[in-house]
Amino acid sequence: MELWNKRDLAPPVMVTFKCKTKKRKEEILALTSCVSSALQYFQSQQSFEKAGAYLSRFITRWRNRFYNMHGFRLLRKLNQALLRVRSIDIVRMLTNIMSTLPSSYLDKTVELPNRAVLEYLLIRMQGLGKLFCRIIVVAKEAARYYIRYISTGNFFNLSSMFLCLLAEIWFKSRDICQRIAHFYDELVPMRSLLVDDGKEWPSESGVLLPEKFALWLGDDWTEEVLAKECEIDMLSLQPDMDLFVLLTGETEDLSSNQKVDDQVSKKANTKESTVNRSIPKTLLMDRLKSDTGETVQRQPKKPKKETKPDWSAVTQLKSKFDCKQFLDQEKLNRKENLPLALTRKAKAQTFNSFATKMKREISRMSTKDYVTMFKEELKPLVYGKK
Structure with a gap:
């Protein structure tokens, strides 16, 4: 070497x-x-x-x-x-x-x-x-x-x-x-x-x-x-x-x-002419007849009705434990199945701010005041307005 x-x-x-x-x-x-x-x-x-x-x-x-x-x-x-x-x-x-x-x-x-x-x-x-x-x-x-x-x-x-x-x-x-x-x-x-x-x-x-x-x-x-x-x-x-x-x-x-389109159309025309030569003349004439006079009736699509949020689940909240369970379930629904979430109209940033605030106030306030504030703060998130 x-x-x-x-x-x-x-x-x-x-x-x-x-x-x-x-x-x-x-x-x-x-x-x-x-x-x-x-x-x-x-x-x-x-x-x-x-x-x-x-x-x-x-x-x-x-x-x-x-x-x-x-x-x-x-x-x-x-x-x-x-x-x-x-x-x-x-x-x-x-x-x-x-x-x-x-x-x-x-x-x-x-x-x-x-x-x-x-x-x-x-x-x-x-x-x-x-x-x-x-x-x-x-x-x-x-x-x-x-x-x-x-x-x-x-x-x-x-x-x-x-x-x-x-x-x-x-x-x-x-x-x-x-x-x-x-x-x-x-x-x-x-x-x-x-x-x-x-x-x-x-x-x-x-x-x-x-x-x-x-x-x-x-x-x-x-x-x-x-x-x-x-x-x-x-x-x-x-x-x-x-x-x-x-x-x-x-x-x-x-x-x-443009050249790609021309090449594809050229091949398509060649293939169609080959198929047309194998079709009987009578069937070919029927195929070439115009069908512009036909009218097709179609049912208009009905817009989907928006379901109203069920507020009854919120009215049943009586304690801090109920509010905490509701909040955890709401987080799970927003993550896995958003249509089931009651706060589906709220943005992620707004909901996170609400959840952080409720977690911070749970040990500072009494049960009655906490449940009242929880419902008042939750209502704008559910209905999309304050």
């Missing part, structure tokens, strides 16, 4: 060596500038991390509904690649190297890290570039799938949302891959500046680092979004046709309500 493909590759021990700056100032400053630029760039990728987080949330939200859909499986593959990119903490590696490099002002003698640390960073950049190539390819396949779904009008809103997210991930991944290639090509010649401590890392075979990162990586990340010819493709895609032309070109697109 290649070194860049090992997920648990152990980093080397960081050792610093003294280096005289005479005749090497430009090389040292170039190394510091390159590492600093790479660190600032990777620290500013919050928008890409946000897009990856949205993709993870979408997969969790619609996992049960679209589990067996091919396009959704592509999204899960894309999410897995993004998780592996997150596991390669390139910012931490650059921060560790940056902490050992001198500032813009150079003394006669400065301390630089050993060569193995830089080689470990370059190997991790190789693995990161391969992962971003994987992300670009999978995002392109998933986008092609959801483009076909949008053209047929199926799950239009979800497909559009997934397509926008895939486009953002694809675009930013290409930019990141390009910048990785740029930083890699700048850092490879600087290996001669650093001292090799003589320890064999990571193996006796040594480290194989290509001089040109773009040639080693391949053409997957440089290819544009082109449609591929497919025999079972319902859109009959032409080779070398821009993928995004599918939404605006001459191909039949059901992305609007």
Whole structure:
């Protein structure tokens, strides 16, 4: 297995060596500038991390509904690649190297890290570039799938949302891959500046680092979004046709309500004409006769009579215990069966205020005064007026 493909590759021990700056100032400053630029760039990728987080949330939200859909499986593959990119903490590696490099002002003698640390960073950049190539390819396949779904009008809103997210991930991944290639090509010649401590890392075979990162990586990340010819493709895609032309070109697109209605009516007319050919002519003529002269008499619906509340249950209240039982039963009726409640016209806030007040006054007032006040306060809630 290649070194860049090992997920648990152990980093080397960081050792610093003294280096005289005479005749090497430009090389040292170039190394510091390159590492600093790479660190600032990777620290500013919050928008890409946000897009990856949205993709993870979408997969969790619609996992049960679209589990067996091919396009959704592509999204899960894309999410897995993004998780592996997150596991390669390139910012931490650059921060560790940056902490050992001198500032813009150079003394006669400065301390630089050993060569193995830089080689470990370059190997991790190789693995990161391969992962971003994987992300670009999978995002392109998933986008092609959801483009076909949008053209047929199926799950239009979800497909559009997934397509926008895939486009953002694809675009930013290409930019990141390009910048990785740029930083890699700048850092490879600087290996001669650093001292090799003589320890064999990571193996006796040594480290194989290509001089040109773009040639080693391949053409997957440089290819544009082109449609591929497919025999079972319902859109009959032409080779070398821009993928995004599918939404605006001459191909039949059901992305609007009007086109969907036209397609449905076209199918309905075709079906009706097929049925009409199988109907005898006499029955067809009877079917086409107008029946506008018929009048259908319908009984008007009688409005439901509103039943008056039964106040007799309130007149039977003689003690505080009766009032408390009545109030508990009223709360139960309002919660489970509102039409049975005597205070069904009262708002919840008004009834709660009444219940709180009665509960507070039950221990302060005498039985006669409490029952009288209970009935007077309850009457407006029952009849809806004061």
